[in-house]
Amino acid sequence: MKALDDMWQDVPVASFEDLAGARRRLTDGMHTRRRVLTAPRLLAAAGVAAAAVAAPLIAGGGTPAYAVTENPDGTITVALNEMRDPEGLRADLLAAGVTADVSFLAPRTRCADPRFEGTDPSYGSPGPTGALRTGVERWRSFQATQVVDVHKIRIRPEFIRPGETLVLEFRDNRNAQRPWTLGAWLARAGSPVKPCTPVPDPA
Known part of the structure; x- marks a missing residue:
């Protein structure tokens, strides 16, 4: 002290x-x-x-209308939760390296055809019947886009050649178990894709 x-x-x-x-x-x-x-x-x-x-770009509950994911194997997964903003989805696919045309359709409608010249017989044909059925596995339109589950598709860019456009037409089914039906085709390089004009589709 x-x-x-x-x-x-x-x-x-x-x-x-x-x-x-x-x-x-x-x-x-x-x-x-x-x-x-x-x-x-x-x-x-x-x-x-x-x-x-x-916030306005997000659907109820914080779920986005769609999501585009680039996978390590080079494929692209599109999760579609709500059928809106086709231009936004098109822009996101372009950013991922895929030129696409996206249309969302009301129930029992389709886009009036022809809109473009397809790369294979899948576009404009009534379906893979008869002689066409034997070659359907080799059609690049089917190889480029596959439905994964009720909300997702997988795009495989390896089957899309330079200058080609991936045309996606989603039709609303108003069904929780099968929310939409997808029509997916490849438009030839140099073939412009006309805007979608919805017309009734009895099928």
Whole structure:
């Protein structure tokens, strides 16, 4: 204790100006820390604002209308949860390296044909019957696009040649077990795809 008393005796008494300066330096330091700490809060607020702007693109419950995923094996998976925003899906497929034309159709409708020139007999034919059936496995339109489950399709770009367009026509089935029917074809390079004009489809 005597050592402490001796030490305090060596410390000069602070003047009023010294105390005021110390208080000012302490206050300045607190303001500096406060500014640094509020920066992440501003970033968080900006993130909330961005999320609010993006909200209209999200379907109920936070589920997106669709999702495009590039897989390690080079294939592309499209998960379709809601039939809307075909242009957005087309743009996302283009960003993934696939030129596509996407149409969403009401129940019991189809796109009036012909819209384009197909790469194989799958487009414009009533179906793979008779002599056509033997070669259907080799049609690239069937190889390029496959239905995975009730909400997903898988696109295999290896079967799409440069300049070709993948034409996707989704028809609403109004059925939870089978939400949509897909028509998928490849349009020849140099063959423009006409806009979809919905017409009744009794089938």
